[in-house]
Amino acid sequence: MAKVIVNDIEVDADAKDNCILAARKAGVEIPHYCWHEALSVVASCRMCLVEVGETKPDGTVVMGPKLVPGCQTPIKDGTVIRTNSDKVKTAQQMTLELLLLNHPLDCSICDQAGECYLQDYTYKYGNAASRLDEPKLQRMDKYHIGEQIALFTDRCVMCTRCVRFTREISGTAELQVTNRGSHEEIDVFPDTPCDNKLAGNVVDLCPVGALCSKDFLYKKRVWWLKSANSVCTGCSTGCSIHVDQNEDKVYRLRPRDNPLAQGHFMCDEGRFGFKYIHDERRLRKPKLTDALAVDAGTASKSAKPNGTADLNFAEPWLDVLTVTRNKIKEAIKTDARGFVAVLSPFMSVEEAYLLASYLKSLDKKVRLVLGRVPVVGSDDKYPKGSKGEAPAPDKIKFTIRSEKCPNRLGVEMILRHFEGDLVTVEQAVARADATAWYFVGGYNVGWVTDPIDRGVGKPSLLIVQDIFASPLSERADIVLASSTFAERDGTYVNHTGLAQAACGAVRCPGDARADGRILMELAERKGLYNAMTLRKEIGKAIPGLAAIAVGDLGEHGVKVTPVREPILF
Amino acid sequence: MTTKKSKTVKWGEEPKIGWWEAMYLPAIAGGLATAIKHAFSGRTTTRQYPDVEPEIPPNYRGVHRLNRDEEGRVKCVACYMCQTACPANCIEIIAAPAPKDDPHWKDRDKFPQTFTIDELRCIYCGMCEEACPVDAIELTSVYDLTGYTRKELIFDKEKLLSVFDETSTAGKDPVRTNRGALGPASVEAATASQGPPPPGRGSHG
Numbered sequence A: 001m002a003k004v005i006v007n008d009i010e011v012d013a014d015a016k017d018n019c020i021l022a023a024r025k026a027g028v029e030i031p032h033y034c035w036h037e038a039l040s041v042v043a044s045c046r047m048c049l050v051e052v053g054e055t056k057p058d059g060t061v062v063m064g065p066k067l068v069p070g071c072q073t074p075i076k077d078g079t080v081i082r083t084n085s086d087k088v089k090t091a092q093q094m095t096l097e098l099l100l101l102n103h104p105l106d107c108s109i110c111d112q113a114g115e116c117y118l119q120d121y122t123y124k125y126g127n128a129a130s131r132l133d134e135p136k137l138q139r140m141d142k143y144h145i146g147e148q149i150a151l152f153t154d155r156c157v158m159c160t161r162c163v164r165f166t167r168e169i170s171g172t173a174e175l176q177v178t179n180r181g182s183h184e185e186i187d188v189f190p191d192t193p194c195d196n197k198l199a200g201n202v203v204d205l206c207p208v209g210a211l212c213s214k215d216f217l218y219k220k221r222v223w224w225l226k227s228a229n230s231v232c233t234g235c236s237t238g239c240s241i242h243v244d245q246n247e248d249k250v251y252r253l254r255p256r257d258n259p260l261a262q263g264h265f266m267c268d269e270g271r272f273g274f275k276y277i278h279d280e281r282r283l284r285k286p287k288l289t290d291a292l293a294v295d296a297g298t299a300s301k302s303a304k305p306n307g308t309a310d311l312n313f314a315e316p317w318l319d320v321l322t323v324t325r326n327k328i329k330e331a332i333k334t335d336a337r338g339f340v341a342v343l344s345p346f347m348s349v350e351e352a353y354l355l356a357s358y359l360k361s362l363d364k365k366v367r368l369v370l371g372r373v374p375v376v377g378s379d380d381k382y383p384k385g386s387k388g389e390a391p392a393p394d395k396i397k398f399t400i401r402s403e404k405c406p407n408r409l410g411v412e413m414i415l416r417h418f419e420g421d422l423v424t425v426e427q428a429v430a431r432a433d434a435t436a437w438y439f440v441g442g443y444n445v446g447w448v449t450d451p452i453d454r455g456v457g458k459p460s461l462l463i464v465q466d467i468f469a470s471p472l473s474e475r476a477d478i479v480l481a482s483s484t485f486a487e488r489d490g491t492y493v494n495h496t497g498l499a500q501a502a503c504g505a506v507r508c509p510g511d512a513r514a515d516g517r518i519l520m521e522l523a524e525r526k527g528l529y530n531a532m533t534l535r536k537e538i539g540k541a542i543p544g545l546a547a548i549a550v551g552d553l554g555e556h557g558v559k560v561t562p563v564r565e566p567i568l569f
Numbered sequence B: 001m002t003t004k005k006s007k008t009v010k011w012g013e014e015p016k017i018g019w020w021e022a023m024y025l026p027a028i029a030g031g032l033a034t035a036i037k038h039a040f041s042g043r044t045t046t047r048q049y050p051d052v053e054p055e056i057p058p059n060y061r062g063v064h065r066l067n068r069d070e071e072g073r074v075k076c077v078a079c080y081m082c083q084t085a086c087p088a089n090c091i092e093i094i095a096a097p098a099p100k101d102d103p104h105w106k107d108r109d110k111f112p113q114t115f116t117i118d119e120l121r122c123i124y125c126g127m128c129e130e131a132c133p134v135d136a137i138e139l140t141s142v143y144d145l146t147g148y149t150r151k152e153l154i155f156d157k158e159k160l161l162s163v164f165d166e167t168s169t170a171g172k173d174p175v176r177t178n179r180g181a182l183g184p185a186s187v188e189a190a191t192a193s194q195g196p197p198p199p200g201r202g203s204h205g
C-alpha cells in the first residue's frame, strides 16, 4: 500500500500501480490512448501527461520540473499527482490538436462515434480549434486487413495497441507500423491478413474508429444499443461479455473485463458465433402430437386445416405443460427407473436444479444423466510462439477451450447432488433400458449423434426441450420450444469453478419460452422465475454451491467448490 | 390531490367575482362593441384559398426533402442524427456501405439504403434539419400535403429526393444552409461545455 495524493485527494494505491491506476482509485481520470492494462507500456501517445512530485521526509512536496507520462510513471508512498493544473491542461490540448491534425472528423459515418475516446477526450480536455491551414493527409482505407476487421487508416491515432495485442496476446504478430512520421500507418504484410482467432479484440482495443468490425459495420449506431451483462457460452472458459441489443436483436458481443474469468478479451468464435440466436429455423412454438392434442382438448383450437393459421389466436402453450406434466407422472408411475432426463451442459445451474428437483420429487428412482458434452480439438493457448506453437504454461494469456459448452461443471454438481453418480447420456443410451426420455438441448449446433438417435429409438414417451429441430424433436411426443443464452437469466460455472450470472438481453422468438419459465410452470412452483431467488435456494440446498447463496453474484462471479458429495437419495 | 405548498410552485387563486361582474351585462356589451367595430372597420380577413395561395414565409416548416450533392447522389450520409433527434420517432433509416466498386460512389463510405419519413406522424418541428451535419435533410415550404391513404404519406427515399427536384428549382426553397466541409462541428465544438462521459460504456482498459 502506498499513500498517493491526486489533486489534493489522498488515496491508498497499490505499490505496483502507475499514475493512471492510482488516479483512478481517487476518482480522477487521466486520459490515455496507448496504455492498456493488459498490454506493455510504450508511452507514445502523450495523452496522459501529468505533473508528478514527491513528499520529502520533512513533509514538503517537491514537484518535478517536467510533465511525465502517467502510464509509465510508477508511484511510491507520498507521490503527488496533479492533473488539473494549467500546465497539464495545455499539454492535453496540444496533444489532442496534434492527434486531430490529419483526422478526417467523419464522426457522422464512423461506427465508433458515441464510444470514441477521441470524441470524449476532445470534448472534455480538447481545445477544438485547429491551426492547420494545409489540406489534411488522406490515406486509403484498408478493408483487407482481416476477414472480420477493416482499417479506416485516416482515423488511426497510432497508439499501437492493436500491434502490441497481436504481438503480446495472440502472439501472431500480423499487424505492424509502416512508414515514419506523419505517414505512419498500420498495415499487414501482403497476403497475411490479421485472421487469428483473437483478431476481433483489436476492434475493442482501438480507442478510435480506425479498426472496425466488418460484421457490425454500419448496422447500428452505438447509442441505441442496450447492453446486458452475460457470459459467453462458446466454451468452458466462460468469458464475461456484454450482449448489445436493440429492439430484440443482438448486434454484437463484447468482452467484459473479468480478472476471475478470462481477463480483458474474448475469442472470435464466441464473438461472432451468436448468430444462431436469430436463426430462422429456431423452434418457435411448442408442439404436441395430434393424439396428445386431442387428449388436451386443444386440437379444436389449434388445428385449422383450411389454412387460416395466421388468424389462429389460440395460446400455443395452452394446456401443453399440463399434458406434459400428466404424461411425465404417468410414465413415472409405470416405470420410474425407465424415466431418464438428460440435462444439457448448456442449461444454467438454476434450470438444472428446477428440473432435477422436480423429477426427483415425483419419484427418487427417476434417472438424471448429463447430456452430450461437445469437445472439439484440444485447448488453444495464446500467445502463440513464432512457429505457432503453444506458450509455456506460465506464459498463457488466453485459452480457447476444447469443451464447447458453458456449464458442464454446474450441471454436474447438480447431478451429483441428486443422483450421486454421474452418468452420461452415451452410457444411458448404451444400457438401452429407458422407456421414457426427457431431453433438454439448447446447444448452438446439432447435438443428436447417431448412437443417441438409434439408442433412444421409439420410447413410450419422448419429450424434447430444445431450440432447433433435431431427429429427436421430429418424432417427439412433446416439443417445448426453449431459449438461447441471450434470452434467459441464469448461472454458469466455468472450468475453474467460477459461477457467473448471465442476464437475458432479448425476448425469445415467436412463442418460444425461456427454459426457466417452462420449468417453473412444469414444476408448478409459485411465482415467476427469478434467478436470484433460486440461487439462494440452491446455495442452501447444495453444499458445493453454497457460495451462490448470496444471490447477487456481482460482475465477476463467485468461486464454487466442485466436490463430490455424499449420495442424498 | 395534495394541498401541500412547496417553495418552487406558485399557487394562484381564482379572482373573486364582485357585484359588477356578477351582472354580466357589462361584459356582454363589451363583446358586442368589439364585434360591431370589426364589422364596420372595412378590412376583409377572409382568405380566398385555394384560388389565392398564401405567401409562405421562408422559414416555414413543411414537407421534408432529401438534398442531392453536386453529383446528384443523395447527400445524406446515413449518420442517423435526424432519427436520433426526432421527437416524434418518424424517421427510419437503414444504412449500408456505399458501393465502392461503382466509380460514381468511390468517395463515399456509407449511404442510406432506405430512408423513410412518416409525414403523418411528423410534428414539423425541424429538429431533423437542425441535427443534420451535412445539410441533407430540409423542410420545404410545401404545406398542402394530401393523400388518399396513410401509406401514401410515408415518404421513402425516392419520394423525398423528388421533393428536392421539384422544390429546389421552383425558387421558393433554395438550398438554405451550406456550412463548411466539416459542418457545424468545428464551430459548435468550440463553445461546447465539458460534461460527464456518456453512461453505460465498457471499460477502456
Ligand code: SF4
Pocket: A103, A104, A105, A106, A107, A108, A110, A111, A112, A113, A114, A116, A117, A118, A119, A155, A208, A209, A210
Ligand atoms: S474516430 Fe472518433 S473522432 Fe474520429 S471520426 Fe470516428 S468517432 Fe469521430
Ligand code: SF4
Pocket: A155, A156, A157, A158, A159, A160, A161, A162, A163, A186, A205, A206, A207, A208, A210, A211
Ligand atoms: S488502428 Fe487503432 S489500435 Fe491500432 S494504432 Fe491505430 S488507433 Fe491504435
Ligand code: SF4
Pocket: B082, B085, B086, B087, B088, B089, B090, B091, B117, B121, B122, B123, B124, B125, B126, B127, B128, B129
Ligand atoms: S420535423 Fe421534427 S418530427 Fe418531423 S421528422 Fe423532423 S425531427 Fe421528426
Ligand code: SF4
Pocket: B075, B076, B077, B078, B079, B080, B081, B082, B083, B093, B128, B131, B132, B133, B134, B135, B136, B137
Ligand atoms: S442527419 Fe442528415 S446525413 Fe444524417 S441521416 Fe439524417 S439526413 Fe442523413
Ligand code: FES
Pocket: A031, A032, A033, A034, A035, A042, A043, A044, A045, A046, A047, A048, A049, A069, A070, A071, A072
Ligand atoms: S497513455 Fe501514456 S503516453 Fe499514451
